[in-house]
Amino acid sequence: MKLITAVIKPHKWEDVREALETFGVTGMTVSEVSGYGRQKGHTEVYRGAEYDIALVPKIRIEIVVEDEDADDIVGIVVKTAQTGRIGDGKVWVSPIETVIRVRTGDRDEAAV
Amino acid sequence: MDTGLAAWVLICSAMVLLMTPALALFYGGMTRSKSVLNMMMMSFGAMGVVAVVYVLWGYSMSYGGEDVALLFANPFDMFGLTDVAMDDAGAGTTFPTVAFQMTFAIITAALVSGAIADRVKFSSWMVFVPIWVTLSYFPLAHMVWGGGFLSDAAGGLADLVFPGDGAAAVAPIDYAGGTVVHINAGVAGLVLALLIGRRLGFGKQPMKPHNLTLTMLGAGLLWFGWYGFNVGSFIAPEEFPYGGFSDLGHALAGEGGLVWINTTVAAAAAILGWLVVEKVRDGRATSLGAASGVVAGLVAVTPACGSLSPVGSIVLGVVSGGLCALAVGLKYRFGYDDSLDVVGVHLVGGLVGTVGIGFLATSGGVLYGDGVKVLVVQTLVALFAMGWSAVATLLVGLLVKVTLGWRISDEEEIDGIDFAEHGESAYDLTTTTGGRQSVLGSHVREGASA
Numbered sequence: 001m002k003l004i005t006a007v008i009k010p011h012k013w014e015d016v017r018e019a020l021e022t023f024g025v026t027g028m029t030v031s032e033v034s035g036y037g038r039q040k041g042h043t044e045v046y047r048g049a050e051y052d053i054a055l056v057p058k059i060r061i062e063i064v065v066e067d068e069d070a071d072d073i074v075g076i077v078v079k080t081a082q083t084g085r086i087g088d089g090k091v092w093v094s095p096i097e098t099v100i101r102v103r104t105g106d107r108d109e110a111a112v
Numbered sequence: 113m114d115t116g117l118a119a120w121v122l123i124c125s126a127m128v129l130l131m132t133p134a135l136a137l138f139y140g141g142m143t144r145s146k147s148v149l150n151m152m153m154m155s156f157g158a159m160g161v162v163a164v165v166y167v168l169w170g171y172s173m174s175y176g177g178e179d180v181a182l183l184f185a186n187p188f189d190m191f192g193l194t195d196v197a198m199d200d201a202g203a204g205t206t207f208p209t210v211a212f213q214m215t216f217a218i219i220t221a222a223l224v225s226g227a228i229a230d231r232v233k234f235s236s237w238m239v240f241v242p243i244w245v246t247l248s249y250f251p252l253a254h255m256v257w258g259g260g261f262l263s264d265a266a267g268g269l270a271d272l273v274f275p276g277d278g279a280a281a282v283a284p285i286d287y288a289g290g291t292v293v294h295i296n297a298g299v300a301g302l303v304l305a306l307l308i309g310r311r312l313g314f315g316k317q318p319m320k321p322h323n324l325t326l327t328m329l330g331a332g333l334l335w336f337g338w339y340g341f342n343v344g345s346f347i348a349p350e351e352f353p354y355g356g357f358s359d360l361g362h363a364l365a366g367e368g369g370l371v372w373i374n375t376t377v378a379a380a381a382a383i384l385g386w387l388v389v390e391k392v393r394d395g396r397a398t399s400l401g402a403a404s405g406v407v408a409g410l411v412a413v414t415p416a417c418g419s420l421s422p423v424g425s426i427v428l429g430v431v432s433g434g435l436c437a438l439a440v441g442l443k444y445r446f447g448y449d450d451s452l453d454v455v456g457v458h459l460v461g462g463l464v465g466t467v468g469i470g471f472l473a474t475s476g477g478v479l480y481g482d483g484v485k486v487l488v489v490q491t492l493v494a495l496f497a498m499g500w501s502a503v504a505t506l507l508v509g510l511l512v513k514v515t516l517g518w519r520i521s522d523e524e525e526i527d528g529i530d531f532a533e534h535g536e537s538a539y540d541l542t543t544t545t546g547g548r549q550s551v552l553g554s555h556v557r558e559g560a561s562a
Contacts, residue, residue, distance in 0.1 A: 044320065045390075045394045045395075045396065045398065046320050046321055046398070046400055047400060047401070047404065047437075047440045047441075047453060047456075048390075048393065048394065048437070048438075048440055048441040049441070049444060050394075051318045051320050052318075053318070
């Protein structure tokens with residue numbers, strides 16, 4: 001089993017969700033996060049005073065999948081979240097030891 | 113009091129009273145989310161304490177019968193509003209007049225709070241306010257509107273410069289409070305900001321507005337209330353014909369209508385002035401700029417609305433909007449933390465209006481070929497008002513500083529004054545699923561009726 005974590009641009013979130021749903025992904029955990037990479041932040045001006053906003057808003061998606069689906073799902077996320085401009089985000093995959101479904105107590109593949 | 117005028121003045125009083133909660137919204141939106149309640153409480157606190165003080169000795173000190181050295185009136189003469197007439201049988205003071213003037217004192221005190229956001233003890237503010245209105249606001253109201261030193265009274269400032277027969281040859285003009293309200297509040301804000309010191313992290317950490325929708329709503333409500341402020345400042349002449357009007361009804365309709373139009377176009381033009389400065393300087397026209405422009409224009413036209421033409425008011429508005437947009441940057445240059453720009457908007461706007469009358473007044477203005485006498489008088493009156501306000505504010509500010517102290521602790525300031533001073537937090541957005549339903553969780557399901 002793998003944990004796929006994707007940090008993407010907020011405005012791409014709906015597209016990614018739709019594409020994953022079409023592929024058959026049935027659940028995920030999503031959070032609003034802040035961060036920056038090479039794009040750095042942006043500037044806002046209030047009554048003439050400039051503020052450098054270092055952190056920009058991002059969406060983090062976490063999905064637990066079976067091993068054989070991981071590459072496909074990563075491909076879908078990368079394809080849908082891509083704009084080609086700086087700040088598109090990152091996707092990474094990590095191995096998982098054990099997964100348990102809380103409702104039934106099912107373990108591992110049965111719980112994914 | 114004339115029945116129509118009495119009804120109008122009572123409505124105006126309610127409108128001006130609404131300006132203080134409106135100011136709470138305007139200021140509250142500009143603070144950080146951890147200090148919005150304290151900011152709004154400073155306005156509500158001013159409503160609480162000034163209304164009571166005004167009934168007790170405020171009105172008497174401003175407009176009571178016994179003048180003291182042209183600076184204020186005997187506070188005990190009409191203490192608790194004794195001798196106020198219940199009907200219009202006599203020529204004396206009536207309650208609607210008191211009501212109207214009371215609301216001006218309240219908002220002036222509340223205006224000052226914007227200069228010292230996020231960092232002062234609420235109790236210190238509540239002690240400062242009644243003493244400050246007593247030493248600064250009530251005397252200035254008496255001097256300007258109560259027949260004192262800054263009116264056209266014999267022996268007054270204008271009379272000393274241009275002596276006339278029993279009164280000054282050139283009367284100072286302050287229709288609704290350019291000196292008494294705005295210059296006064298602006299100077300007080302500056303003095304307190306210097307005395308109390310900067311917020312922790314001022315100029316280094318971001319202190320951007322947390323909710324500009326509140327600020328824009330507040331600006332809109334201020335604008336609405338300002339019609340009470342300016343149009344309600346019509347003073348019934350004692351004799352007719354007056355200004356070409358045969359009776360009170362026509363005079364109120366004529367002058368009141370002009371004041372309404374002038375008030376409106378000055379605010380409108382100041383929005384444009386402020387936004388043009390922003391577009392040129394920063395590249396974008398902002399919502400905070402529009403809200404600030406409204407207030408800058410209204411401040412400037414406050415003293416001038418009765419003596420300008422509509423076109424003159426547009427000119428005044430553009431100038432005030434543009435100058436205030438530039439002036440709000442001064443605090444970074446000189447390092448004083450006038451947190452919400454009371455100086456940049458109210459002092460600068462008040463000066464633009466008060467001195468601008470000297471140029472733009474249709475009767476007496478430089479631009480109308482009437483010489484510089486009005487300009488000289490207006491400038492001197494503005495300077496005197498600034499001096500009085502500065503000294504009075506410094507005295508009261510120092511008194512509070514050495515007794516109660518102004519600042520909350522550094523730790524409390526960093527954690528947020530709302531919790532430290534009031535034990536509350538403005539927004540409950542962080543409880544799990546308690547309020548933070550964001551764009552993430554919400555989309556319209558296909559086929560569902562939204």
